[in-house]
Amino acid sequence: MVFLSFSFPSLKELVVQSEMETSTWPADAFKSFVTTSSCMITTFTLHGLSVLDLDLVAALQVMPSILHLNIDERFTFGLHRSPITSHLISSLQHQSTSFPLAPKLHSLCLFSKYEVPFDDLTFISMVESRWFKPGSALSAAMFSMGKACIRSVVLKFSWRKVDAEIYQPLQNLDTEGLRVVVAGTNGVHV
Helix, strand or coil, X not given: CHHHHCCCCCCCEEEEECCCCCCECCHHHHHHHHXXXXXXXXXXXXXXXXXCHHHHHHHHHCCCCCCEEEEECCCCCCCCCCCXXXXXXXXXXXXXXXXXXXXXXXXXXXXXXXXXXXXXXXHHHHHHHHCCCCCCHHHHHHHHCCCCCCCEEEEEECCCCCCCCCCXXXXXXXXXXXXXXXXXXXXXXX
16 A cells, blocks of 8 residues: 555665565555655565565566665564575576676575575575675676675574585685675574
8 A cells, every 4th residue: 555655766775564464565566666756775674574586576676776685584474475485596696698686785684484495506606696806806897887796695594404514605705705694493504
């Protein structure tokens, strides 16, 4: 209802939260809201909504100015469709041949509560594709193309363990300056 009723051209931060068990993502209304508002949303946070990964990808396509993306499922209840899937993660991967989803993304924070198929290697590949060592020639080239370097990645699972060996490549990036936190039911491993 709010998305259809208002326009906020100066909006920079948007937190969408629901406390209703039957809340679903209003895909068309959201797209219309962002397009009509012509706003430059830099921080986008989802709490307590049932959102399909396809709908979230479509939402991110109309918000190319996103710097900070937060998806937090910890406070959801009832039946839920998690957007934190391999499809979302692979959609966020930088491609040399196409303009990426959320090209200016600086921080990504994901709290996964629901058991969905999750591909750790796709996640690692996506993060690696968005990391450019500060001051490097690659970093300068990507900046000139409108692609930003990711600076912070947080991935937490409340339903599975994390294999520290699999996430070793991200630990290596952490030593280069990328802030990385990966945690599961067995604690923080990166």
